[in-house]
Amino acid sequence: MRLVAVSAGLSSPSSTRLLADRLAESVRDELAVRGSDVTAEVVELRALAGDIANHLVTGFPAPRLAAAIGAVTGADGLVVVTPVFTASYSGLFKSFFDVIDPNALAGKPVLAAATGGTARHSLVLEHAVRPLFAYLRAVVVPTAVYAASADWGAGGDEHTDGLTARIRRAGGELAALMADRPAQVDPADDVTALEQYLADLRFD
Template structure:
């Protein structure tokens, strides 16, 4: 690892190949990559497909011990400087595979670690899963979750792709700010520099 290099673990819990969950994870990872490139920060992105470790996760829950491949994945998340975590929405919450992974991860592994959250679903009405399911989980794990979490419904992949990209970029820049210890840029206030009243009268 080069000096100053940041490692970002990208955990995705999609069940199919390809999946919209992996697609969103890739977009978030690309957004963070671009944000860190713009800051001149060397980095490494490590993508973890939980579906590849489903059997090992089940065995870990039954035995209490991770096997070789899963042990390596858990160590990657523990050592990472930041985490991107994306899940599909099942029954108005994260799916069981996502929950299993964070159940077997040491409960101190994410203390103080910057995290960018994402979720996918068939309809926009499940978007609050980020706030009432994912944020409480990562608050319990004492992670530092950035303000913007990104939800992508089926409709976001069509004509509304630009709106999704804007959310992705905002969340990615917030994670990059935390990683580089930069204060986030405040939103532009349209009333910060109002036109003087006398000038309005002259128009």
């Protein structure tokens, strides 16, 4: 199984990348409990910013960007994390998903997350990020994870789970969807199967 985390953090290190790593770890742990092997990869959009901009105006992805797009579209599950910019996802985050074929994420399990300086922006996940992936016909898990600066190391209260508990719950939801999803078929296998089918139809 393949898990890909997309981080749109702009600094290095960044809280966005840290959240992506923790969510990916939670998904891996949950899948391990279920007896599933998973490989995890992180796509750092910061390193691809120039390639993304060039692709938007030329229509041709550079090799590094093409590899990142292939990793995302070929994954069995995605963790996507954006910093909050002007009460929405970042332009870099949106631009990356703009260069992906609109049909490529249909049915793919996605865990959506965001980081910001204050809890006031937490609804960005519901009014911006979730609708984006609903439009792409991805399957977004119920628990979206928002991490404000004050959430790191906090344990929550009687009304709200702490960040660690939310990460664990969201990771479990994505792992469940990935484990129940039918295995993806390599297009090359389809070609081989078709050739065999046609061969079987031939008569001597």
